[in-house]
Amino acid sequence: QAKRSGGNSFRFYAQEMQAASQQRMELESDMRQALESDQFQLYFQPQVRMDSSHVQSAEVLLRWNHPERGLVPPGVFIPIAEESLLIADIDAWVLRAVCKQIRQWLNAGIEPVRLAINISAAQFQNPRFVSLVKLSLSQFELSADHIELEITEGALIDNLEHARQVLNELGEFGVRLAIDDFGTGYCSLAYLKTMPIDKLKIDQSFIRDITLSARDAAIVEVILQLSKQLGLRCIAEGVETQEELDWLVEKGCEVFQGYFFHRPMPLADFAKLLSSQVSINRV
Numbered sequence: 001q002a003k004r005s006g007g008n009s010f011r012f013y014a015q016e017m018q019a020a021s022q023q024r025m026e027l028e029s030d031m032r033q034a035l036e037s038d039q040f041q042l043y044f045q046p047q048v049r050m051d052s053s054h055v056q057s058a059e060v061l062l063r064w065n066h067p068e069r070g071l072v073p074p075g076v077f078i079p080i081a082e083e084s085l086l087i088a089d090i091d092a093w094v095l096r097a098v099c100k101q102i103r104q105w106l107n108a109g110i111e112p113v114r115l116a117i118n119i120s121a122a123q124f125q126n127p128r129f130v131s132l133v134k135l136s137l138s139q140f141e142l143s144a145d146h147i148e149l150e151i152t153e154g155a156l157i158d159n160l161e162h163a164r165q166v167l168n169e170l171g172e173f174g175v176r177l178a179i180d181d182f183g184t185g186y187c188s189l190a191y192l193k194t195m196p197i198d199k200l201k202i203d204q205s206f207i208r209d210i211t212l213s214a215r216d217a218a219i220v221e222v223i224l225q226l227s228k229q230l231g232l233r234c235i236a237e238g239v240e241t242q243e244e245l246d247w248l249v250e251k252g253c254e255v256f257q258g259y260f261f262h263r264p265m266p267l268a269d270f271a272k273l274l275s276s277q278v279s280i281n282r283v
């Protein structure tokens with residue numbers, strides 16, 4: 001069967017490949033345009049503390065309003081940006097846009113919550129990364145504790161010595177560091193011992209089946225214990241149901257992010273949410 005249709009399916013495959021690479025190239029050049037013409041937009045997903053049910057912080061998630069394609073999700077454009085090195089420009093844009101936003105809130109008398117920014121591996125390797133972070137903060141006269149940077153294990157593992165140096169510099173400067181998608185990368189636990197990391201984000205793939213799979217439950221429990229023992233903060237990503245929340249609370253998890261509480265939202269909605277909170281402590 002495979003042999004008989006081999007010729008056709010190969011041609012079909014080749015056509016598909018060509019269409020895909022055509023689309024990548026188009027998106028890549030559109031992305032350069034997008035950076036200059038305000039097509040990128042910050043969305044905010046609240047991170048909630050159980051004891052106060054307050055929004056204590058939020059993750060910034062990038063959205064692309066493409067003039068013809070509509071909303072392109074980051075799962076599509078970030079990987080393309082990562083291959084083309086455009087990602088460093090995008091991350092720099094996000095960093096600056098976030099700092100600018102925090103400054104606007106402060107000027108308007110709104111106490112902002114800490115915002116977590118995703119940093120790609122490529123940006124993390126950028127030798128000018130630390131100075132870019134410092135520059136963005138100082139340009140808008142912000143102290144370092146207004147932001148948190150999310151880095152994946154993959155970015156650390158690529159070059160451990162470089163990672164250690166970057167994290168030390170950022171840590172000394174007062175920027176908080178979170179490990180995103182914890183448990184899904186090539187992970188040596190040794191780095192937790194020696195690097196100034198503040199927070200582990202339990203990946204949503206473990207949370208998804210927490211109430212169904214004993215294995216996933218065990219993994220999450222171990223991560224919660226590990227972070228407690230090491231004095232790290234911990235947040236569960238992708239919490240979607242009351243059952244998941246109940247389970248996590250019982251196991252001692254205190255901070256949550258997920259559709260059960262809030263979906264990522266545009267600035268106007270997030271600002272409304274912020275101002276509806278009586279007082280917010282940046283914990």
Ligand code: C2E
Binds near residue numbers: 094181
């Ligand atoms: P991430 O950093 O792990 O972000 C969490 C993703 O999970 C977000 O997807 C968020 O919308 C989604 N999510 C949150 N709660 C739930 C839930 O309860 N259920 C489910 N099913 N999903 C949930 P999003 O916004 O599509 O972003 C995908 C990825 O794209 C991010 O994963 C991050 O790796 C990357 N990304 C997004 N914005 C940026 C950015 O500004 N810079 C960089 N370098 N990467 C970004």
Ligand code: MG
Binds near residue numbers: 059118150180
């Ligand atoms: Mg993230």
Ligand code: MG
Binds near residue numbers: 181
């Ligand atoms: Mg994540």
Ligand code: MG
Binds near residue numbers: 207
């Ligand atoms: Mg689920």
